[in-house]
Amino acid sequence: MISPREVPYERSSRQYLMPRWWADQVAILARELASQPDLPTTLDAIVKHASMSIDGAEFAAITVKAANGSSYRTVASTDQLPIQVDRVQYQAGQGPCLTAFEQALTCRSDNVAIDGRWPRFGPAAHELTGVVSMLSHPLFLEEDDSLGALNLYAMRPAAFSEDSMTALTVLATHSAIAMARAAAQEQSQHLQAALNSNRTIGVAIGILMNQHLITQGQAFDALRLASQHSHRKLIDIATDVVETGELNLPSRAAPTR
Numbered sequence: 001m002i003s004p005r006e007v008p009y010e011r012s013s014r015q016y017l018m019p020r021w022w023a024d025q026v027a028i029l030a031r032e033l034a035s036q037p038d039l040p041t042t043l044d045a046i047v048k049h050a051s052m053s054i055d056g057a058e059f060a061a062i063t064v065k066a067a068n069g070s071s072y073r074t075v076a077s078t079d080q081l082p083i084q085v086d087r088v089q090y091q092a093g094q095g096p097c098l099t100a101f102e103q104a105l106t107c108r109s110d111n112v113a114i115d116g117r118w119p120r121f122g123p124a125a126h127e128l129t130g131v132v133s134m135l136s137h138p139l140f141l142e143e144d145d146s147l148g149a150l151n152l153y154a155m156r157p158a159a160f161s162e163d164s165m166t167a168l169t170v171l172a173t174h175s176a177i178a179m180a181r182a183a184a185q186e187q188s189q190h191l192q193a194a195l196n197s198n199r200t201i202g203v204a205i206g207i208l209m210n211q212h213l214i215t216q217g218q219a220f221d222a223l224r225l226a227s228q229h230s231h232r233k234l235i236d237i238a239t240d241v242v243e244t245g246e247l248n249l250p251s252r253a254a255p256t257r
Contacts, residue, residue, distance in 0.1 A: 029053075029171065033178035042182040043076035046175045050150060051078045054167050056133065056159035057152040061086060063097040063136075064148035072098065075148070082153055085125045085134075092120040100136035100149040106165060107136045110158040133159035137172040139179060147179050197235045204238035207245060222247060 029049050036042040043062055050060035061082035066073045074086045089095030095118050096107040109115045111132055112122035125131055133154040139147040150172050152160065201223070208219035226247055227234045241247050 029174055033174065034181075036178070036182065038185075039179070039182040040076075042178050046150065046171075046178065047076045047078050050152060050168070050171055050175075054135075054152055054171065055161060055164045056154050057135075057164070058155060058159075059153040061097075061151050061153070062139070062148050063089075063101060063151060065101075065146075072101075081129050081131065082151065084129050085131050085153060086151075088125040088128060089118075089121050092118070092124065094118045095121040095125070096134045096136040097149045097151045100138045100151070101146055104138045104140065104146070106138070106169070107134070108160055108165060109134045110160075130155055132157050135160040135164060135168060137165075137168045139172055139176040141176055141180055147176055150175055197238075200235060200242055201238040204241035204247075207241055208247060211245075 032045055032049065033042055036045055047060040047062060051057050054060075059077070059079045059082045061074050061077040063072055063086060064075050065071075072086075072090045074083050077083050077086075086095075086097060089097055096109055096112075099105055099117070100107045109117075109122070112118070112134055113126035113132065115122045131153050133156065135152040137150050139150055141147070150168065152164075152168065154160070201220075204223060205216055205219040208214065208222055209216060212219075212222075214222075223234055223237050223241070226232075226237045230237070237247070
């Protein structure tokens with residue numbers, strides 16, 4: 001029987017002499033991830049690089065916690081097969097990805113169909129997709145701040161070697177840094193957009209208050225009614241008011257003095 005492998009993260013981070021070709025790959029990866037414009041493209045670049053550079057890998061995907069905090073989702077994948085495999089994991093509540101994520105373990109399975117650690121997952125995933133080998137690595141900057149798991153899949157047994165695990169450790173470290181950076185940049189952009197929207201809406205309210213001698217609440221209601229009537233976003237209505245100095249409303253909804 002093929003012996004499965006489960007290795008604590010800290011033990012899998014052994015020192016080793018990095019081959020020149022892999023050092024070049026890491027440099028390429030760092031430059032590529034740093035050049036991505038947003039989080040989705042960063043995630044896509046990570047899985048693409050993982051599937052192409054890790055020995056034995058045929059597919060790759062990233063698992064993260066869903067917004068509700070109690071379920072999971074696959075946010076990037078090189079193919080539909082990882083999505084199908086991951087769906088079985090999420091439904092079963094067990095699997096290499098989830099163990100890697102929740103327990104900060106590097107999980108290797110040489111044959112998921114006979115791996116006793118995940119009896120509800122392995123046979124079902126193999127029967128559905130034909131997947132045999134899996135290798136999952138946690139993605140985090142600090143052990144109490146998990147970002148997700150980077151997962152590799154193969155259709156043959158024992159596809160991943162010790163060198164594959166070492167290479168994935170290096171890749172996962174750079175990937176976690178890139179994910180955190182992209183997420184922070186995205187959050188900053190969202191906050192700036194929200195600030196700009198609030199400022200524009202505030203200016204529009206001031207214009208309406210001055211023009212129609214109405215209260216702040218009445219001016220906001222006028223913007224809201226215009227948004228509902230025209231089926232346009234509130235910020236778009238406010239922008240029109242700021243640019244034109246006017247608010248077009250049906251007569252029944254026009255602001256009153």
